[in-house]
Amino acid sequence: MGAQLTCEIISVGNELLIGKVVNTNASWLAERLTRLGVAVKRITVVGDSLSEIASCVTEALSRKPRYIITTGGLGPTYDDITLEGLARALGKPLILNPEALEMVRRKYEKMGEGLTEARLKMAKMPEGAEPLPNPVGTAPAAKVLLEETVIYALPGVPREMEAIFNETISRDVSRESGFRVAELSLRVTGVKESALAPLISKVKELCPSTYIKSHPKVSEERPLIEIYFNAFHRDEAEAKRIVSEAAEKLTRLIEEAYGKVVSFPEGPNT
Amino acid sequence: MGAQLTCEIISVGNELLIGKVVNTNASWLAERLTRLGVAVKRITVVGDSLSEIASCVTEALSRKPRYIITTGGLGPTYDDITLEGLARALGKPLILNPEALEMVRRKYEKMGEGLTEARLKMAKMPEGAEPLPNPVGTAPAAKVLLEETVIYALPGVPREMEAIFNETISRDVSRESGFRVAELSLRVTGVKESALAPLISKVKELCPSTYIKSHPKVSEERPLIEIYFNAFHRDEAEAKRIVSEAAEKLTRLIEEAYGKVVSFPEGPNT
Secondary structure, three states, X not given: OOOOOEEEEEEEOHHHHOOOOOOHHHHHHHHHHHHOOOEEEEEEEEOOOHHHHHHHHHHHHHOOOOEEEEEOOOOOOOOOOHHHHHHHHHOOOEXXXXXXXXXXXXXHHHOOOOOOHHHHHHHEEEOOOEEEOOOOOOOOEEEEEEOOEEEEEEOOOHHHHHHHHHHHXXXXXXXXXXXXXEEEEEEEEOOOHHHHHHHHHHHHHHOOOXXXXXXXXXXXXXXXXXXXXXXXXXXXXXXXXXXXXXXXXXXXXXXXXXXXXXXXXXXXXX | OOOOOEEEEEEEOHHHHOOOOOOHHHHHHHHHHHHOOOEEEEEXXXXXXXXXXXXXXXXXXXXXOOEEEEEOOOOOOOOOOHHHHHHHHHOOXXXXXXXXXXXXXXXXXXXXXXXXXXXXXXOEEEOOOEEEOOOOOOOOEEEEEEOXXXXXXXXXXXXXHHHHHHHHHHHHHHHHHOOEEEEEEEEEEOOOHHHHHHHHHHHHHHOOOOEEEEEEOOOOOOOEEEEEEEEEEOOHHHHHHHHHHHHHHHHHHHHHHHOOOEEOOOOOOO
16 A cells, blocks of 8 residues: 555635635545545635635645645636636646536526526636536536646535535545445435435434435426435445445335335445 | 735644644634734645644745734644744744743642643743733743744634634734724525626626625525625725625616615625
């Protein structure tokens, strides 16, 4: 086993520098990364300033961490400039990324709306960046490789940041750090997502190391909800045990309340 | 009128880097400093490592802020090494400060106890430092001047940090700054952040001395956006006038486009 993987977190936003918002994103990420075997070496908070963001990224790169994760500044407003700052630090142009554009376009199409200049802005990324899907918001995240560092730029809205970390980054990181992921999905037919929410919250409390996320497949009126679980552990069997336990607890709670409505599309233990 | 005073905050502690503790000290200080007219430019979190602390202080000094405030690492245990790191960054020896020693001695005397090696440690400061009394704990804080920067080293226990800030530092800072801040928030219901973005940009152009920041409270699909304004001025009435004007301009633009969707959660002029 090589040296421990390292990470720096860069949180972008004037709201953090005036004390209006407490930096829970950084502590959430630090806690997750620590559990995945990564050593967080530094957390830096800077404002919505192009030169500050760029120099902050440049300084972090000079310390050669394996990962740099930024949060904030990916939205549609004039002061959302993290990707521009990142491009500057990398010496690359900021370009309209076709794949990101398609992600943004589809989000607004679903809402029956078109693209505007402010919405196009969310698809502008440093040249060579890979857009990462945002399952709960509109602004895609971005992944950029530079020599030995992988840079992830995530949105600042906590539930968006958490979903992208859980669904994409945690997989990459755990593969590198020697942690295994166990995943499992179950389907619930005929119960509204809003009715499942308190049961999911309860299981989250009981099983804090399992990530649980519900995805409605059909409308609230005729609901089919897929519930996705994942957990990480150095020992694959232990990771499987952890997700199975959470899935069983949730199944029991749902079936106590609503009867035989749970099925496992890929078998109970994938 | 001079330039706005600036500050960097350096938070020291492994507990912050593993996500065990949320950095509320930094946001508390940032909020206080903002109210006193100081611009917090950067917050950095580092672990209990001599070289990390020293290089972090050296980097902050190179950016020439008026203030550097550190929190954490002043206690009696082996990993409380902030003042040693500070001494290294300043190129000064760490010495037993007689005044600090007296403060520590009296604290333990009151408890009917004497000094030990671990307790003496709390009185060791960079040569030339001024100890600041800790009204609610045992470890004194320290104040060091270096060229145009004033460095304050505060304990990490929130109530100790807050007491020392309130009783000593806030006085120094407000004497120097003479700035007042005015703040205001409004809420917009049912309009997407991406639709508000161009209107905010327009007001930002018209009112360049007002800081404006939108915070989505609910998702883009069912939007509730809080828009926060602040402005600094030596004259409090003028600061209030500046933010009110910006808020009124934005309200007008939004309501012209979307109707009566703006509300003021704390009244129109707080």
